[in-house]
Amino acid sequence: MGINHWPEGERPREKLLVMGPQALSDAELLAIFLRVGVAGRSAVDLARDLLAAFGGLRQLLEADQARFCAEHGLGTAKFAQLQATLELSRRHLASQLARGNALTSPALVRHYLSSQMRHLDHEEFAVLFLDTQHRIIRYESLFRGTLDSASVYPREVAKRALELGAGAVILAHNHPSGVAEPSDADRRITDRLSQALALFDVRILDHFVVGDGEVISFAERGWL
Known part of the structure; x- marks a missing residue:
């Protein structure tokens, strides 16, 4: 029927x-x-x-x-329709973030970062650049790695923050394994980035690790 x-x-x-x-x-x-x-x-x-x-x-x-x-x-028509629908969802989340203070919407930030990175089969390191009022300036994926690592250069992150006039940043990267638990290497690069950005009065508000259905916050762990 x-x-x-x-x-x-x-x-x-x-x-x-x-x-x-x-x-x-x-x-x-x-x-x-x-x-x-x-x-x-x-x-x-x-x-x-x-x-x-x-x-x-x-x-x-x-x-x-x-x-x-x-x-x-x-078929191809349905695939194109699905990709358009998914992209509309990502852009809707981005527009919601852009209208407000990132710190007042931690769940929205998590959802947005998960939509951007959860499906990737390689590791990427991205940054949400914020103004001094913690409003979104831009989201950019800066470094791309293999299945288990990405080379992150603090100097490049600092340079981009200065170019955009950012006063703060939220860092994010994914674990293609699906396990979001941060590694020792994740903590070390966060410390290096924090030291480099502090030289230019740019503060790291959080670092999120995106896994399969879970997004872990460094700030919530007391690591920032």
Whole structure:
């Protein structure tokens, strides 16, 4: 039976409009994105099949084009639509951060950094440059590494902070292993950056390590 023949309260789109998106399951949300199913399978059935095939929602959303398009019911048009949707979400988070003080929105900062870095299969080191009122000037990924390391140069971070007129920064890097626990090397480079930036009156407010579903804060650990 097609979704159009389901009771209205069970149809994903109508359910979302009445109860809000948080009330829907992953399969129901994905079904709205898919819009239609395939022969003999409703959009919800197809969504459940895809979640099982990929191993979950995150794996589906982060699949590359070849893997995504290989599944029945998907294709390049759906892949392009998904990438546009994900980028809109990232830009929405960035615009929310840009309007306010980064220190008043720690959850938003975490969410934004996770959206930028969690899916990466290599290590990246990024910086949120802030003005003296702790408002966002710019987010930049400055260093890219291998699967387990990235070379970070304090002089380059300080130079960029001066170019942007930053008064403070929030550091961030990801652990492609998925384990967010900071290493001794992470703490050492943070200390080096803190010393270098202090010479120019630029303060490090926090350093976040992004893992698989977890983002650890140096400030919350009392390391800054």
